[in-house]
Amino acid sequence: MNVFGVIKNVFKKFSNSFSKLFEKDVVIKITSIIAAIAIWFVISVSEYPIINEIVYNVPIQIALEGTYAEASGYQAMSQSVETVTVYLTGNRGEVGNIKTEDLVAVASADNVMYAMEYNLPLEIESLSNKDFEVTKIEPAIVNVSFDRIITKEIPVSPEITGVNAADGYIMGDVNDIAVVPNKVSVTGPASTVDEITKATVIIREDTILTNTTDFKTNTIKLYNNATVIHDEYGQLKYDKNDFTVHVPVYAKQTVKLDVRITNAPPSFNVEAFKEQLEYSVNELVVAVADENAVERNKVDIGTIDMREVGDDEEEEFTFFTADFLPESYQDWNDVKEITVKCPTEGIGVRPIHITNSSIQLINAPSQFEFKIVTSGVTPMFAGPEKTLEQMTYIDVNAQIDMLNTFDIEEGYCKLPVTFSIPAYDDIWCTGSEGVLSPMATIQVIAKDNN
Numbered sequence: 263m264n265v266f267g268v269i270k271n272v273f274k275k276f277s278n279s280f281s282k283l284f285e286k287d288v289v290i291k292i293t294s295i296i297a298a299i300a301i302w303f304v305i306s307v308s309e310y311p312i313i314n315e316i317v318y319n320v321p322i323q324i325a326l327e328g329t330y331a332e333a334s335g336y337q338a339m340s341q342s343v344e345t346v347t348v349y350l351t352g353n354r355g356e357v358g359n360i361k362t363e364d365l366v367a368v369a370s371a372d373n374v375m376y377a378m379e380y381n382l383p384l385e386i387e388s389l390s391n392k393d394f395e396v397t398k399i400e401p402a403i404v405n406v407s408f409d410r411i412i413t414k415e416i417p418v419s420p421e422i423t424g425v426n427a428a429d430g431y432i433m434g435d436v437n438d439i440a441v442v443p444n445k446v447s448v449t450g451p452a453s454t455v456d457e458i459t460k461a462t463v464i465i466r467e468d469t470i471l472t473n474t475t476d477f478k479t480n481t482i483k484l485y486n487n488a489t490v491i492h493d494e495y496g497q498l499k500y501d502k503n504d505f506t507v508h509v510p511v512y513a514k515q516t517v518k519l520d521v522r523i524t525n526a527p528p529s530f531n532v533e534a535f536k537e538q539l540e541y542s543v544n545e546l547v548v549a550v551a552d553e554n555a556v557e558r559n560k561v562d563i564g565t566i567d568m569r570e571v572g573d574d575e576e577e578e579f580t581f582f583t584a585d586f587l588p589e590s591y592q593d594w595n596d597v598k599e600i601t602v603k604c605p606t607e608g609i610g611v612r613p614i615h616i617t618n619s620s621i622q623l624i625n626a627p628s629q630f631e632f633k634i635v636t637s638g639v640t641p642m643f644a645g646p647e648k649t650l651e652q653m654t655y656i657d658v659n660a661q662i663d664m665l666n667t668f669d670i671e672e673g674y675c676k677l678p679v680t681f682s683i684p685a686y687d688d689i690w691c692t693g694s695e696g697v698l699s700p701m702a703t704i705q706v707i708a709k710d711n712n
Contacts, residue, residue, distance in 0.1 A: 313354045315352075317348045318597065320348050336409060341369075346399045346401060347398060347543040349396070350397065356392045364390040365388060365621050367385070370408060379407045381389075412451075414456070416446055417460065418462065419441065422477075424469070425509065428470050428472045439507060446501075454634055458484050519543070519600065523568060525567050525690075527690055546597060549591065571690070579604070583600070609647070611644045613642050614653065622659070625664045632706060639702060645690060658667040658682075661681075674703060676702065679702050
């Protein structure tokens, strides 16, 4: 056996002996520790029975039951802190194992009489019937805001940013944009809800539109006039959270203008007269909703009654775009009104008397005889002065058409006289005598069939 083998055997024997000794020492050590703890516990209980303890994160409870605040419908809207730290002293057996869930910090609302903020003192109550003394509460006072809960219905309007119409298109204004649903009920503190004057739903999209589009949103913004109301504590609740914003888009069209001519004689050349009219604008740029975007060459803006056209120096008629443009159309350039001036240069007015013998009765019922009692009528004729100078009553056809007189009876009645001027296409009736038409008194006589 070499030297190294001898050393190895010696070391092995020494190691085995040391391990056996250590095993005996561990038992001794454990026994000693247990004995020490028992001795310490006995001494502590007998010599130090009262201890101090700190409990963290004790929850605060606002006590409303049976108070004026509860009867008035007040609720705690916000509070300065949610939990407190409690310092306790008491018997070791009572206080030593107190936990957070064994305690509650109560703030009494007995003195709450109005909707406002109050500083309420806190009292600690035991939830596990343990006996202790509270030496300190941090903080000792909680600031609580009280208010009534009310509900108010508010109209909803759109608030859109980043959405634009493409070239050649225009978006509808705020009156055209529809929000569905268009009202929302807001529930929350009266002091906040009472201040709400309007509600908007928010659309923030970076997009270009060429057709009518529906946007979805659940973002609501509340205002007190122009001031935004911020719900910092999440106290406001809404009965609706999902909204659709319907944004109409209109296509640009340029249309000519046209008017209707009424109460002109059958022989009157309407188109020639219309060519002489002067418009304040010759054409109108309109925006047409995409679903109605049919190309139109012209738009009818209204009617000119020839009975109102005479020799006034300013013979103008005014038409408003709001009256003749359909709801699906918008006035692109905001023209709002259009004036049409009738020709006045060289235009005159002349009365011509038509005797009753020159008035014809047409479509008269056969069972009656008719006699025109009125001696005649004197209509006012308007037109070029040179034409009026050469006109006579012979050029005027005066008629009473009885085609629609189904309920005529024997006696007297009044029927309108209408006029035509076959020889001239630029003459019309005007003025008070040119109403449609002057009335003539007719005597109706039943025929004797025997």
